[in-house]
Amino acid sequence: MSKEDSINIELPKTLYNRIIKLSQELGIDDVNEFIIDLIRDSVSRIEMDLGREEYSEEEINRIKERLRSLGYLE
Amino acid sequence: MVSKPHGGRLVSRVVEGVRREYRLREAVELPSIDLDDTRYRDLENISFGIYSPLTGFIGSEDLNNVLNNMRLSNDLPWTIPIILDVDEDTRSLIKEGDEISLRYRGKYVALMNIEEVYKFDKKLYVEKVFKTRDPNHPGVAKAYKYNEYLVAGDIELIDRVLDDYENYFLTPKETRVLFRERGWKTIVGFQTRNAPHLGHEYIQKTALAFVDGLFINPVIGRKKRGDYRDEVILDAYKTLISHYYPRNSVVLSIVRYEMRYAGPREAVHHAIMRKNFGCTHFIIGRDHAGVGNYYGPYEAQEIFYEFPDLGIIPLFFKEFFYCRRCGGVVSSKTCPHDPENHIYVSGTKIREAIRKGMRPPPEMMRPEVADIILSYDNPFIE
Numbered sequence: 001m002s003k004e005d006s007i008n009i010e011l012p013k014t015l016y017n018r019i020i021k022l023s024q025e026l027g028i029d030d031v032n033e034f035i036i037d038l039i040r041d042s043v044s045r046i047e048m049d050l051g052r053e054e055y056s057e058e059e060i061n062r063i064k065e066r067l068r069s070l071g072y073l074e
Numbered sequence: 075m076v077s078k079p080h081g082g083r084l085v086s087r088v089v090e091g092v093r094r095e096y097r098l099r100e101a102v103e104l105p106s107i108d109l110d111d112t113r114y115r116d117l118e119n120i121s122f123g124i125y126s127p128l129t130g131f132i133g134s135e136d137l138n139n140v141l142n143n144m145r146l147s148n149d150l151p152w153t154i155p156i157i158l159d160v161d162e163d164t165r166s167l168i169k170e171g172d173e174i175s176l177r178y179r180g181k182y183v184a185l186m187n188i189e190e191v192y193k194f195d196k197k198l199y200v201e202k203v204f205k206t207r208d209p210n211h212p213g214v215a216k217a218y219k220y221n222e223y224l225v226a227g228d229i230e231l232i233d234r235v236l237d238d239y240e241n242y243f244l245t246p247k248e249t250r251v252l253f254r255e256r257g258w259k260t261i262v263g264f265q266t267r268n269a270p271h272l273g274h275e276y277i278q279k280t281a282l283a284f285v286d287g288l289f290i291n292p293v294i295g296r297k298k299r300g301d302y303r304d305e306v307i308l309d310a311y312k313t314l315i316s317h318y319y320p321r322n323s324v325v326l327s328i329v330r331y332e333m334r335y336a337g338p339r340e341a342v343h344h345a346i347m348r349k350n351f352g353c354t355h356f357i358i359g360r361d362h363a364g365v366g367n368y369y370g371p372y373e374a375q376e377i378f379y380e381f382p383d384l385g386i387i388p389l390f391f392k393e394f395f396y397c398r399r400c401g402g403v404v405s406s407k408t409c410p411h412d413p414e415n416h417i418y419v420s421g422t423k424i425r426e427a428i429r430k431g432m433r434p435p436p437e438m439m440r441p442e443v444a445d446i447i448l449s450y451d452n453p454f455i456e
Contacts, residue, residue: 005143037382040149044383055247063251070241072252072325 076253076352081127081150088121088231097232101175101182112332114178116156121231122245126350131158133190133226141202151381153339159221179235189227203336213334239294244327250352258286262355263348267293269302269310271439273394273419276403281389294328306453313446337369338377349386359391396437
């Protein structure tokens, strides 16, 4: 990743040390990449949880009708 | 629970009802761009949410991020740029802020708000996406023919050009409802551009043993010479499923998409598409989306380690083969016997047999599947 594509953030030293210890236990050399992966994983999980499938009753019935007509549903 | 769409929300850019009626009338009055098959399929895939979170053709910021970091500018994993190129004449007629219409085969199919018109570095594009500049690579050859300028902006689908496969096409909204109705919580997706042989069947069934449902999703669209024709692939799968699969564990539905043959990058793209259909798992076999010897046999699996936040679980498979001593289909992970006992499922050998009008050996292809393929005068693309 280039410098223009990144920013610096501050972490509490205690957390940083904990991550260092964890990365050593896991045999991970690039701590920076490890932290990026951890953050991405967390962000992705939260986004997933927030995502809602909002279909109206009418829309679901219309979909089910098509699925039945094509033989995908009994 | 089925997978949440990529980016959290399923995109829908399909205009319906009264709004569609007046947008159709507006489209005729606007400057228009004609789409080729690839771009039209991309347009539909954006509109139905198969490419969620994309809401249109991507701009320069996203393109640079996708090429250099394999992520969109909002950091979501994305590996294949979805772009719309235009020639110099068209570029001179449009500018940022304009609304234009998009046509396909003479029909007004979409409206687009132009957010950006920009020139792109074709060589960089080719190198990054395909990892080669070799013009013999089919994806590279096609990319070199792109026009110099790209247009970006959100689209609205107002009409469609239907083909013979509409009854086998389900949108992500429909597959999500279907999976829920069937009570499936875990679904494995399988991408294919081939008629099924025993290797495919065993990969699918091995994966199915661990999940609730199997989503077989053949690619319908332009492929390369020697590939099976679309109708042959569909008929072959229908035959295989009716004879050898538990009916309520499988869904067969097509996706219209033009293969880029971009190997590892395209494997990730295929996974994202299936995530949007609701799959929780996705099968990656040997040389997924590859062509020739441009990519290592398992490079399309290794790339997934770069995306811990992809939101779909890749299932990696080695090659399956028949072992005479085991008396069944196995892989190098499950069979201890010497190679002389092994009969490898060879796509080339299967094609050779079919070209001669013969059934391939039963250790390679189910006879019922072979017969349906042989019922076609020419099952292959010329």
